[in-house]
Amino acid sequence: MSADNSIFLNTKRFFAAAFAATLLVVTTNVPAAQARYHHYYRRHHHYYHYFNHQIERRLPDRFAYIVVEATTGYVLESFHADHRLYPASLSKLMTLYLTFDALDSGQLRLDDYVPVSRQAAAQVPSKIGVIAGGHIRVGDCIRAITTHSANDCAYVLSEAVGGTARHFAKMMTAEARRLGMRNTHFVNPTGLYNKEQYSSPRDMAILARALLRNHPNDYHYFSVQSFTYGGETFPNGDELLKTYPGMDGLKTGYVYASGYNLVSSAVHDGTRLIGVIFGGRTIRSRNREMVKILNNGFARVRHIRLTTLLNAQGAQKLVLPSQRPFDIPTGHEIKAGPQEDSNIPAPMPQIQPVAVTVAQQQMNPDGAGYDAAPRIASMNHAGNWMIQIGSFYSRHTSEQALQTAKSSLRGAVSGVDSIAPLMTVRGIVYRARLSGLDHRSAVRACRIIKGNCIVLSLE
DSSP: OOHHHHHHHHHHHHHHHHHHHHHHHHHHHHHHHHHHHHHHHHHHHHHHHHHOTTOOOOOTTOOEEEEEETTTOOEEEEESTTOOBOOGGGGHHHHHHHHHHHHHHTSOOTTOEEEOOHHHHTOOSSOOOOOTTOEEEHHHHHHHHHHHOOHHHHHHHHHHHHSSHHHHHHHHHHHHHHHTOTTOBOSOSSOOOOTTOBBOHHHHHHHHHHHHHHOGGGGGGGGOOEEEETTEEEEOSOTHHHHSTTEEEEEEEEETTTEEEEEEEEEETTEEEEEEEEEESSHHHHHHHHHHHHHHHHHHHTTSOHHHHHHSTTOOSSOOOSSOSSOOOOSOEEEOGGGOOTTSOOOOOOOOOTTOOHHHHHHSOOSSOOOSGGGTTTTTOTTSEEEEEEEESOHHHHHHHHHHHHHHHTTSSOOEEEEEEEEETTEEEEEEEEEEEOHHHHHHHHHHHOSSOEEEEOO
């Protein structure tokens, strides 16, 4: 054998041995590599699920909805209304509910500047870009949430009210339990994906009714069409506010695990309905479904008298008035920060009679959108506020409801009894009221009654 052949043969044997050794190592480590991959995937699979927007096959049972009559809570139509699903930014309805509570109690004021922590500034979009170490007004944060669903502002408010976001989430869950939301649990104020944060369409309808009942003076925030902060304008993400007659709120929500969620409230001919949808496949399809269930609800409720709703199984006997509490201006931009002139007084909301139609309400929009801050100074003047226990077709039933409410107060709040008749398209409605109160007494009375009374201004 020549020297050249010997070198070639040795080289060939070397590469063959190296290839065999490499193959042995790879074959031996394949199970271990697969085990590491599957361990990592099991640990982080929710991130893959959250960000992989190319996958069209979604959870088959996450679509659910409910539509209720806001006066009584009577369910007009529902589908999987008690399924525990991901609420996404619908969670911010509870964040705002507790913020409104803090405003009512005096813990916060709309013009207070609250600090922005690093955790708040680091929240993922959607956000308005508040800067860590800076400050932002409470009123600006509220508008940023209702229009742009700003996660950074939701975090700011949670820290301002609860001290920490974790403690605030516990407050959210506790309040949900108090309101009767049995299938709801919160772990953050933003609604960003967490497998332990869940709710249901029925629970969100309960929360929407609670916002209308306990915070009627703050409800106008949900109809703001756009919000300007730091020179940038953020439009409201709820397209139905512009296209569906009579709609004046409340909130959209989306994470990939939830689909497109929506809570809406609309008024036709003095009747308010609340619709909740979880798990829409697209914004357009979700909006179509909302229009469908609201239209069906209004068509059905026209044939149901209020007495039928009251006698229905599960309906509460103390009810909200079947009217729109305030004339809420819509379609107007509210500017915030340095561009807002806080010295311009806001128009007082006026009580709308039952018979006023949506078309009439839309013909006379007031000027620009308003801020609740100018009303704070006169809010507690005695005699300027009242509570309405309910609206009934029988005067005797109205008087009984008023006496029942007064007995539950046990003298903690005293006022003047009154039965206010009102002619509606369905006949005369007798409204049971307790007047001559200041704002705090009125709010306290409604909370003691624990029914569906509503606070109204006499101004």
